């Protein structure tokens with residue numbers, strides 16, 4: 001459930017009209033609802049009542065400082081995958097002891113940064129990474145707590161680009177290698193083995209694959225303890241899906257998810273850690289865009305809007321479906337079939353294809369729903385389009401939590417190579433009075449800005 005609803009015929013984020021925000025910040029813009037973020041944390045916490053899990057929000061889903069700070073104040077920890085995300089988590093006030101560091105390609109610099117900043121533990125993705133962590137923590141005189149990310153080779157039945165638990169993907173350590181690597185980890189300097197980690201994919205709409213993977217993790221924990229490893233926690237990753245389209249593939253409720261966790265890990269006296277991203281932020285955010293024009297082709301109608309694939313890449317990257325609501329409710333009455341597309345020069349630049357939607361006209365506002373996760377964080381500046389602003393609403397207040405990038409900021413990031421440095425313009429000599437006789441063609445060139453003298457003698461530069 002979210003807090004975007006029509007009031008008096010106008011779509012509101014909580015108590016703030018989106019039209020009002022559009023007037024203040026222009027379009028397109030992302031808009032996040034605080035009440036929805038709070039609700040999602042509450043629902044998840046209640047589902048796990050009695051288990052007291054550490055909820056480490058997956059920063060990659062939406063890393064805006066206002067979102068992170070809101071979640072930190074609700075008690076969340078953070079799941080991070082880069083030094084940048086560690087910095088963001090710390091800047092938002094997250095205690096290092098609540099930060100877990102995952103990611104398939106942690107650099108030595110990042111490992112060192114994480115250790116120096118006292119993150120809770122590393123979710124280790126390969127044998128070589130384990131060696132790096134041992135070397136670096138020994139060098140720093142530190143001890144790194146680790147869990148191995150185990151790839152259980154389970155088909156999570158989600159889109160192939162966000163499926164991470166099958167044998168052929170780059171993520172995690174094969175289940176069959178787990179015992180050997182835990183034994184090795186135990187022998188390595190500077191390492192404390194503390195847990196087991198898994199994450200089999202995102203936007204999961206079925207519990208069966210999760211249950212299968214959890215069962216394997218339970219068996220692993222039992223075997224590891226029997227071998228003398230002090231396993232105190234199991235980190236179950238994130239992945240629970242959200243309803244993007246009210247009608248199909250309704251994901252399981254967090255209560256049912258929590259019941260599976262209880263069933264699989266009951267009686268083991270394990271700390272449960274969770275890394276939800278999408279579940280917390282997806283439906284807490286929308287992307288508001290304005291119709292530029294409606295172009296009727298021979299075969300299709302295109303609603304051309306001012307948001308594009310560079311602002312929200314999910315439709316073209318994952319064939320993702322986002323509901324599209326008109327900001328003015330009355331438009332819902334009439335119906336057209338249209339592709340909702342952006343101005344970017346790619347045929348793949350669309351937000352919806354063949355969508356039955358209200359008839360719309362130039363300048364009307366549309367809300368692309370459920371865009372809070374993997375939206376703004378994946379935005380780019382293709383076609384020299386500015387990163388769009390992000391706005392956060394709380395009750396009847398709103399604040400710009402990331403201003404629109406200016407063209408000066410965008411273009412100003414580029415630097416000229418020294419050999420392209422701007423040259424000083426050649427001094428232009430005062431033109432001599434035109435002689436009364438007809439001029440030859442080359443003399444005409446001189447009058448176009450380069451004096452004959454300058455042509456003969458190269459000007460010296462200091």
Ligand SMILES: Cc1ncc(COP(=O)(O)O)c(C=O)c1O
Nearest residue numbers: 058199202238239275276277278
């Ligand atoms: C290791 C890990 N944990 C958590 C998440 C968050 O997943 P979701 O947003 O589906 O909950 C991801 C996302 O890919 C991930 O890779």
